Amino acid sequence: MLIGIDLGSRAIKLVALADGAWLQSEAQESGFDPRRQALAMLEKYPASRVVATGYGRHLAQRHFASEAITEIKAHALGARHLFPECSTILDVGGQDCKVIRLDRAGRVVNFQMNDKCAAGTGRFLEIMAATLGYDLVEFGAAALSSRHETAINSMCAVFAESEVISMKNAGLPPADIARAVHLSVANRLAAMLNRAAPAGGPLVFSGGVAKNPCLVALLTRQTGAPVLVPPSPALVGALGAALYAQGA
Amino acid sequence: MEQFEIKAYPALWEGLGMEVARFEKSRQMLGEMYRKIYLSQPNRPAGMGYFDALMAEIFGGRIEEMLAVKRAGRPVVGTFCVYIPEEVVVAAGGVCVGLCGGSQGPIPDAEKVLPRNICPMVKSAYGFKAARICPYFQTVDFVYGETTCDAKKKTWELLNRLVPTHVMEIPQMKRERDKALWLAEVRDFKAKVEEVAGAAITAGELGAAIKLINDKRRALQRLARLRGKRPSPISGKDALLIEQIAFYDEPGRFSRKLNELCDELEERVQGGLGAVADSAPRVMLSGTPMALPNWKVHHLLETAGAVVVNEESCIGSRYFKDLIDEGPDRLEAQLTALTERYMQIDCSCFTPNDERVEQVLTEYRQSQAQGILHYSLQFCHTYNIEEIKIREACEREGIPYLAIESDYSPEDTGQLQTRIEAFLEQIREAAC
Numbered sequence: 245m246l247i248g249i250d251l252g253s254r255a256i257k258l259v260a261l262a263d264g265a266w267l268q269s270e271a272q273e274s275g276f277d278p279r280r281q282a283l284a285m286l287e288k289y290p291a292s293r294v295v296a297t298g299y300g301r302h303l304a305q306r307h308f309a310s311e312a313i314t315e316i317k318a319h320a321l322g323a324r325h326l327f328p329e330c331s332t333i334l335d336v337g338g339q340d341c342k343v344i345r346l347d348r349a350g351r352v353v354n355f356q357m358n359d360k361c362a363a364g365t366g367r368f369l370e371i372m373a374a375t376l377g378y379d380l381v382e383f384g385a386a387a388l389s390s391r392h393e394t395a396i397n398s399m400c401a402v403f404a405e406s407e408v409i410s411m412k413n414a415g416l417p418p419a420d421i422a423r424a425v426h427l428s429v430a431n432r433l434a435a436m437l438n439r440a441a442p443a444g445g446p447l448v449f450s451g452g453v454a455k456n457p458c459l460v461a462l463l464t465r466q467t468g469a470p471v472l473v474p475p476s477p478a479l480v481g482a483l484g485a486a487l488y489a490q491g492a
Numbered sequence: 493m494e495q496f497e498i499k500a501y502p503a504l505w506e507g508l509g510m511e512v513a514r515f516e517k518s519r520q521m522l523g524e525m526y527r528k529i530y531l532s533q534p535n536r537p538a539g540m541g542y543f544d545a546l547m548a549e550i551f552g553g554r555i556e557e558m559l560a561v562k563r564a565g566r567p568v569v570g571t572f573c574v575y576i577p578e579e580v581v582v583a584a585g586g587v588c589v590g591l592c593g594g595s596q597g598p599i600p601d602a603e604k605v606l607p608r609n610i611c612p613m614v615k616s617a618y619g620f621k622a623a624r625i626c627p628y629f630q631t632v633d634f635v636y637g638e639t640t641c642d643a644k645k646k647t648w649e650l651l652n653r654l655v656p657t658h659v660m661e662i663p664q665m666k667r668e669r670d671k672a673l674w675l676a677e678v679r680d681f682k683a684k685v686e687e688v689a690g691a692a693i694t695a696g697e698l699g700a701a702i703k704l705i706n707d708k709r710r711a712l713q714r715l716a717r718l719r720g721k722r723p724s725p726i727s728g729k730d731a732l733l734i735e736q737i738a739f740y741d742e743p744g745r746f747s748r749k750l751n752e753l754c755d756e757l758e759e760r761v762q763g764g765l766g767a768v769a770d771s772a773p774r775v776m777l778s779g780t781p782m783a784l785p786n787w788k789v790h791h792l793l794e795t796a797g798a799v800v801v802n803e804e805s806c807i808g809s810r811y812f813k814d815l816i817d818e819g820p821d822r823l824e825a826q827l828t829a830l831t832e833r834y835m836q837i838d839c840s841c842f843t844p845n846d847e848r849v850e851q852v853l854t855e856y857r858q859s860q861a862q863g864i865l866h867y868s869l870q871f872c873h874t875y876n877i878e879e880i881k882i883r884e885a886c887e888r889e890g891i892p893y894l895a896i897e898s899d900y901s902p903e904d905t906g907q908l909q910t911r912i913e914a915f916l917e918q919i920r921e922a923a924c
Contacts, residue, residue: 299906314915340907352918354893357911 247291248485249282249309250318251300251466254338254366255452257483260289261490279303292384295489297481299339309418313488315481316344316355322368322484323448324350326474331445334437335480336453336470338366341433343440356440363399364432366453371401372425375408376418380456383422387458393419395427404428423458430462448472450480494531496544497800498523501552508555508630511880515625518597518678521553522785529791533727534813535767537760540730543737554740555627559586560630567688569634570655572617572743573640575662575839577830579816580682583701584689591635592626595737596785596900605650611644611871612899613783615622617648621654628740629655633688638662640841641874660685664842666835682827702816702826708743711750712812713791716756719860720803723766724774725757727858728800729790730767733805736784773798773919776861778852780880781806782867786900789867792912798919804852805867808839813851840874848878849885851870855893863919865912883891890917 250257256274261269275281278300296304301312323333331379333344341364343355373383379417411421454477474480498519505512532634562568567586578588606615607748620626634656637648649658661676663670686692718725777796801856816833822828838848868875879895886893894915
């Protein structure tokens with residue numbers, strides 16, 4: 245059995261492959277001690293080889309993984325496996341967002357990541373949802389239900405929160421504010437896509453944030469092309485690591 | 493691991509009016525950082541011993557040398573830019589030194605006054621003076637600033653309250669009328685230096701200074717050529733350190749020691765011996781300068797298994813790629829030759845500046861690099877925007893490319909590490 249484990253900033257994801265087929269997967273919050281959390285998850289599987297990715301990849305490699313690859317490579321492998329035609333990947337996780345451009349053979353030719361700022365990441369959406377009193381599922385659904393078309397201006401989580409509070413106090417319905425937040429994130433992601441992958445081509449949206457239906461809809465509108473979303477977008481990195489374990 | 497310590501000179505620092513207790517902490521931290529980042533490297537050339545020793549004396553021995561020059565009535569001038577003609581200071585028997593501006597420590601001091609969203613190098617430099625924790629700043633007669641960016645030129649007005657700061661106007665274009673302005677600025681600079689020295693600079697003195705600094709640049713060119721060999725005989729971190737020390741050390745001694753090191757590197761090259769395995773991905777850096785002790789990106793790259801083979805930067809090739817014509821022996825002709833050399837510097841503060849794109853590609857080929865990492869300090873608008881043209885050129889040429897924007901704080905290390913490792917994965921795959 246081959247295991248790919250993705251130690252992300254917010255969650256640890258694991259995919260187990262046997263004889264080239266998807267056997268099992270699971271995800272847990274990273275918690276305070278990601279090493280212990282990962283070990284508890286791994287205990288259940290008789291793995292012959294573990295490959296780690298994500299922020300905790302080096303920690304994993306020091307303690308239990310036989311190899312570590314970056315999230316960029318892992319997402320490239322995972323997305324290409326699920327969608328062989330894919331040429332661009334947009335991965336939005338808890339702490340960062342990235343655009344990865346692949347060549348015909350599936351090799352990474354270019355990638356772009358956000359800087360140290362959390363703007364446009366899962367964490368940003370979490371903070372905005374909390375400000376509005378939504379959980380993440382309600383947040384996406386509310387935004388999807390609104391027809392509001394004006395984005396918020398600020399992409400800094402701190403300033404955006406003040407902006408959202410002003411909107412609340414101006415009497416704007418929460419669903420419209422949720423929509424405004426989503427519009428601003430979609431604009432930022434579309435700009436990043438345009439810079440890193442101006443040629444377009446089939447786009448896969450991965451990472452936990454791809455579960456948000458409003459962002460998928462807005463990105464589809466922004467890019468003017470279908471956005472391919474895997475059934476479990478948060479697991480693409482772990483899948484890529486497992487595929488790497490299989491290939492290496 | 494080897495022992496290393498930056499030597500303490502509390503009495504000297506006290507005499508310079510420094511904030512001694514605080515500086516003492518920076519001294520210890522820098523020494524510890526140097527030991528971890530530098531002395532842990534395997535397979536270092538023996539010739540690096542000189543530069544290690546110089547680092548150990550960077551807050552003391554070298555300061556004493558400069559103070560001796562000052563006591564002899566010769567000018568000690570602090571600068572922040574490769575456009576300031578150091579040959580003029582050397583001709584007056586003085587010392588031209590690059591001032592501190594490469595660390596996070598004094599940034600909070602600067603932010604008490606300056607806006608936060610400006611270049612970290614400018615903030616760091618201002619903070620070093622404001623907090624009195626840079627012995628070089630405390631030693632100089634005056635600072636010669638320039639107008640290469642808005643953050644700098646406006647900060648000089650405030651810095652002038654703390655230390656005499658003169659400003660050289662650097663034009664933004666390279667037309668004939670700009671050259672005339674520049675030559676006039678060089679004359680003003682010379683007049684200021686002569687005023688402090690109390691004597692006029694002769695053609696003989698300027699000729700000798702031009703030769704001395706040309707020799708320093710030639711030695712650095714030789715180092716760059718040797719790094720272009722496979723496997724690279726020296727790590728990028730060591731080479732960056734040498735390029736940084738080029739702004740501090742006494743030029744004659746520096747050239748001699750660097751040439752000795754290069755002799756050793758030549759032997760390594762002949763024997764096929766590298767500082768790293770030939771399989772290590774070869775990365776070239778391009779962009780904004782990395783002032784001492786900014787070793788962040790080199791350290792991340794080399795820890796991840798790469799070797800840095802070139803810096804297309806002011807602390808790098810932009811400082812040493814051009815020489816001054818040594819032919820003229822009359823003052824006017826010398827100043828013209830000097831100005832012509834300085835006008836070849838391809839800083840992004842010029843428009844247009846397309847010769848830099850060509851220069852990057854040339855250095856990429858000469859250094860046998862396999863990828864280019866563009867490094868821009870945060871809020872450095874000119875380099876950040878010019879980056880687009882470098883990126884386009886790399887895409888056209890099929891060169892693996894990564895652009896990062898960062899400052900001196902360690903908080904983005906995790907993100908940078910991910911990007912750098914992914915970049916190396918990309919280079920390795922491209923090489924297969």
